[in-house]
Amino acid sequence: MIKTISPKEVPTATFHRYMLGAIAPRPIAFVSSIDRVGQINLSPFSFFNAFGSNPPVLVFSPSRRVRDNTTKHTLENVSEVPEVVVNIVNYEMVQQMSLASTEYERGINEFVKAGLTEERSVFVKPPRVKEAPVAFECKVLEIRPIGEEGGAANLVICEILLIHIDETILTEGGEIAPDKLDAVARMGGDWYCRANGNALFKVKKPIKTKGIGIDQLPEKVRHSVVLTGNDLGKLGNVEALPDEGAVQDYAMRPEIEEMLVRFQNDEESLLFNLHEYAKDLLAADRVEEAWLVLLQG
Numbered sequence: 001m002i003k004t005i006s007p008k009e010v011p012t013a014t015f016h017r018y019m020l021g022a023i024a025p026r027p028i029a030f031v032s033s034i035d036r037v038g039q040i041n042l043s044p045f046s047f048f049n050a051f052g053s054n055p056p057v058l059v060f061s062p063s064r065r066v067r068d069n070t071t072k073h074t075l076e077n078v079s080e081v082p083e084v085v086v087n088i089v090n091y092e093m094v095q096q097m098s099l100a101s102t103e104y105e106r107g108i109n110e111f112v113k114a115g116l117t118e119e120r121s122v123f124v125k126p127p128r129v130k131e132a133p134v135a136f137e138c139k140v141l142e143i144r145p146i147g148e149e150g151g152a153a154n155l156v157i158c159e160i161l162l163i164h165i166d167e168t169i170l171t172e173g174g175e176i177a178p179d180k181l182d183a184v185a186r187m188g189g190d191w192y193c194r195a196n197g198n199a200l201f202k203v204k205k206p207i208k209t210k211g212i213g214i215d216q217l218p219e220k221v222r223h224s225v226v227l228t229g230n231d232l233g234k235l236g237n238v239e240a241l242p243d244e245g246a247v248q249d250y251a252m253r254p255e256i257e258e259m260l261v262r263f264q265n266d267e268e269s270l271l272f273n274l275h276e277y278a279k280d281l282l283a284a285d286r287v288e289e290a291w292l293v294l295l296q297g
């Protein structure tokens with residue numbers, strides 16, 4: 001059963017909860033800003049992402065409160081001084097970041113409340129968070145409100161002027177290592193997500209290849225009772241199926257030959273066993289070999 005809900009038929013708070021539960025994990029912009037008299041603010045925003053790299057642009061949204069339609073100090077600050085530092089949050093500082101989200105009175109510096117260190121920025125007035133693994137100094141290009149009621153977005157569109165990276169999170173090749181970054185992201189309610197350990201995995205980008213697509217897989221493979229959507233995705237990512245000769249050669253492998261003989265009068269069991277075997281190969285990213293197995297059936 002599917003629950004289908006129009007935003008018009010439920011209270012904003014209810015829709016908000018479904019949205020945030022589903023659009024997850026969301027990265028967190030830990031934003032430092034400053035007002036016209038120089039009072040510093042630091043608050044997290046998970047309505048946040050990157051949108052281009054030339055010019056490098058990121059957007060976050062200090063929304064109007066669903067509860068009482070009030071606006072956030074960060075929004076007021078960027079209207080006065082259109083500069084921010086967007087700091088990236090790692091697991092080590094997640095509790096301090098959460099503390100900084102407390103609705104302190106205007107003028108209270110959450111760097112102080114959360115016990116984080118102000119580091120002078122190069123191009124902008126708000127300081128960056130010294131403990132953050134990455135920080136972006138940004139100028140605010142535009143503040144774009146969308147709506148005026150509780151829950152309305154205020155898109156703060158920023159151009160990145162500088163990026164500061166803690167070198168200890170870099171690989172030897174100079175790339176940001178996801179496990180060293182140890183980023184945290186926001187889910188629905190009180191849930192967070194840590195991009196670390198088993199949560200990290202790779203999927204090869206199909207940039208240079210044009211996979212045949214799942215629609216081109218043989219029927220028996222496509223409707224397999226063993227292979228999952230992820231397995232089919234890997235199989236459909238090859239550019240061509242192995243040729244007949246390679247398939248025949250592979251049939252001589254003892255384990256394959258044994259299967260072909262054992263299930264010669266039982267096609268269903270043969271397919272099941274071949275697909276199980278191929279599934280293990282796919283799990284080890286041995287896609288070509290998986291194809292040689294599957295084409296035996």
Ligand SMILES: Cc1cc2nc3c(=O)[nH]c(=O)nc-3n(C[C@H](O)[C@H](O)[C@H](O)COP(=O)(O)O)c2cc1C
Nearest residue numbers: 043044045046047061062063072073074101102103
């Ligand atoms: C992880 C996290 C993500 C948040 N994301 C947002 C967000 O995207 N937009 C928003 O308006 N408030 C968000 N909040 C709530 C604000 O951080 C909170 O209202 C804060 O007090 C605003 O501070 P300010 O009024 O000093 O700007 C988030 C809070 C947390 C802990």
